[in-house]
Amino acid sequence: xxxxxxxxxxxxxxxxxxxxxxxxxxxxxxxxxxxxxxxxxxxxxxxxxxxxxxxxxxxxxxxxxxxxxxx
Numbered sequence: 044x045x046x047x048x049x050x051x052x053x054x055x056x057x058x059x060x061x062x063x064x065x066x067x068x069x070x071x072x073x074x075x076x077x078x079x080x081x082x083x084x085x086x087x088x089x090x091x092x093x094x095x096x097x098x099x100x101x102x103x104x105x106x107x108x109x110x111x112x113x114x
Contacts, residue, residue, distance in 0.1 A: 062087060
């Protein structure tokens with residue numbers, strides 16, 4: 044019997060908020076100016092979207108193997 048662990052939406056949202064805050068604090072600590080901070084946050088957001096898409100594709104592929112089509 045396999046158990047599937049699903050992340051709750053609130054956990055993901057708070058994780059994203061904390062990552063954005065950390066990226067902003069890191070950029071400020073490094074003495075970066077406003078546009079650079081914006082690009083750091085945008086880049087982090089794009090990476091999060093890409094990881095989400097890859098995770099969804101892997102999850103869908105696994106589900107497909109667990110339940111092969113009948114016929």
